């Protein structure tokens with residue numbers, strides 16, 4: 240029998256991460272951001288082997304970080320034969336070029352990394368078109384030899400690499416043409432979807448929103464028996480799924496959609512507008528939070544800011560703290576605490592009091608353990624009923640007139 244060889248097995252791509260800290264972004268926060276960037280890289284199957292940070296009040300214009308740090312990174316990437324150097328902040332085209340000249344490695348920033356993940360995850364024609372549009376819009380102002388070169392390497396947008404200004408100009412034109420073509424294509428898709436959407440008017444809509452990887456799709460599947468892809472990777476979902484439910488004779492629609500993240504490239508928010516309509520046009524939002532994540536409060540802030548950006552901040556919200564099982568386990572793991580249940584309950588009460596507000600109900604659940612799901616269902620149903628009777632004050636349910644499946 241022929242011996243199996245692994246000569247052709249693809250090499251595991253590796254990366255180092257780079258970020259700066261300063262007065263407005265203390266080192267601890269930078270470290271947390273890098274952990275998230277690490278997770279993003281892993282989602283693209285890139286193994287991160289070191290994090291570099293530098294304290295810098297202001298980024299260096301030409302190379303983002305200082306020359307000493309750059310030298311330290313160069314030595315490391317040469318010795319360890321690292322493929323990628325990934326920066327937590329956006330870089331300008333000339334910064335990429337200068338850093339590349341120094342390090343002779345592929346350079347990425349957070350936005351492009353997120354765009355690549357979206358590109359990999361997009362399944363529908365609409366999502367694929369939206370990502371391609373966002374990527375082209377992101378790259379256009381940075382179009383230099385370096386970026387086109389990078390794009391060609393990854394089999395990207397099909398722009399040409401070239402030596403002089405002339406070639407860059409041609410590339411710009413090609414990208415601009417592609418952008419307007421993609422915009423037209425999206426308009427066409429939106430038009431087709433409009434007919435489908437029209438049948439939904441007059442029915443209460445609940446939108447599930449939240450940071451990425453908090454359990455939105457898991458919750459959607461639990462509430463609707465839908466079959467939405469859920470995984471412990473960032474951006475498992477990059478499109479939207481809508482299902483109709485009838486609870487206590489009241490029909491309503493519930494949707495699961497793309498998650499948010501810190502510094503979501505605004506081109507993505509822009510081109511995903513129609514996907515995000517499921518959130519911005521919803522009557523009620525389920526804002527799902529991963530309570531077991533150390534940075535969950537900052538994540539709530541990011542989600543709230545993004546909701547403002549897509550004009551979805553003025554709705555009744557049900558704040559769903561998910562993964563209480565994991566949160567509870569973390570407390571149990573801390574052996575120095577004796578009365579763990581008491582500590583857990585105290586923390587929950589504290590959070591409930593902190594987040595309870597005029598516009599939000601607060602529920603603590605575990606979607607995977609199915610804890611407190613009945614409580615969540617009753618909170619959702621109350622809100623849906625309130626809204627439903629605003630729309631139909633004289634509504635009497637007749638099962639014979641149940642809506643046909645609308646989606």
Ligand SMILES: Nc1nc2c(ncn2[C@@H]2O[C@H](COP(=O)(O)OP(=O)(O)OP(=O)(O)O)[C@@H](O)[C@H]2O)c(=O)[nH]1
Nearest residue numbers: 451452453454455456457469470474475476498606
């Ligand atoms: N421990 C625990 N894990 C959970 C819970 N709910 C979801 N998860 C896990 O969290 C991970 C992410 O879940 P998803 O449902 O894909 O999260 P999402 O918010 O839809 O993520 P994106 O689509 O990537 O934005 C999966 O591995 C789930 O199994 C929970 O209540 N407890």
Ligand SMILES: [Mg+2]
Nearest residue numbers: 455456475476
């Ligand atoms: Mg999801």
